Amino acid sequence: MTFQNILYTFANSNIILKIFSVDIYKKLKYFNKIKSPRVKLLGIFLLHILKKRYLGIFIDPVVNCNLRCRMCYFSDDEKRKTLIGKMTDEDLGKIAKALFHRALKVQIGCGAEPTISKSTPLLIKLAKKYNVPYISLTTNGVLLTEETIQEYISEGLNEVTISMHGVKKETYEYFMTNSNYEIFCQSLKYLSDAKKKYPGFKIRINYTMNEDNFLELREFFDVFNDLNFDILQLRPIQKMGETAYNNFSHNKLEEMYDSCIEIIKKECSKRNITCIAPEKINIVENSNNINSSVVESTFCYISHRTCWRSDFDYNTDSYESYSKRKNLSLLLFKNIFLRKKNRKLNEHFNYDIS
Secondary structure (H helix, E strand, C coil), rough: HHHHHHHHHHHHHHHHHHCCCCCHHHHHHHHHHHHCCCHHHHHHHHHHCCCCCEEEEEEEEEECCCCCCCCCCHHHHHHHCCCCCCCHHHHHHHHHHHHHEEEEEEEEEECCHHHHHHHEEEEHHHHCCCCEEEEEEECCCCCCCCCHHHHHHHHHHCCCEEEECCCCCCHHHCCCCCCCHHHHHHHHHHHHHHHHCCCCEEEEEEEEEEHHHHHHHHHHHHHHHCCCEEEEEEEEECCCCCCCCCCCCCHHHCCCCHHHHHHHHHHHHHHEEEEEEEHHHHHHHHHCCCCHHHHHHHEEEECCCEEEECCCCCCCCCCHHHHHCCCCCCCHHHHHCCCEEEEECCCCCCCCCC
């Protein structure tokens, strides 16, 4: 496909217009419909030169967690000794000034638990100050209260994503070590009640599937029938360092895909719930085909140890000054023409959004 043809296809496609819709999940859905990595990379390049928002910022204000989930590196005693540190409010202000104006989304909480940080409300406020279209918080939910939820929403939070690894009490408490099923369910109720008051506020549940917990999904809507939520993501287990649980096989997920995952997807559709689930071919082949250039161009991770790129200094750099110094426009442009054999595959699964 020639560059001229790509430009023609891209410029005349309704997909690019729909990508600019307000709903972040609609953006992702239509972006996923673009199968050609070249066209995706062209879109990112155009967003960059047109000074539009395209970064997904994932930030851990504190690197710590109150749980020791068996599928997480926080279950590794030795690794956990290195997972310490937090960001100052001053640093958060500088980072927000440097990058948030190019962010399409700011997600607070990525590899740690953000509700243990006193700076989380400030981060939400900063993202709102710089008009970030979508502000999300990812949490295990155990420390959420009616008051903290109200505070987060009043500061501008659009979504809370709750991590869970079991539908039943025994399974949940086994995988989410140090947690309490009753407290977790109460947190879900607090969130559901808040949604009644703020209908635009979204609740997302991330369920990490393994061979010992995924069949419980068939009972999900029996157990949580009264829960008012918007998005359910089903995530196959992936190795995250040395963890207490070490069965990373997807064989049973493949075998039971139609009788479990497909059923959940249909139930979500009936209830007008967005379902984000892996494509079956991904599980069958235990592989993916996400081009790393797409991810690297849009993904921005921030913690007390790192900010976006290794040579980016938020004390002296802005997005624009760094872009000019590194000739980011040229780098993004070159990515479009990278030969298929030279493309790296990212470790993440492809997901179908329905």
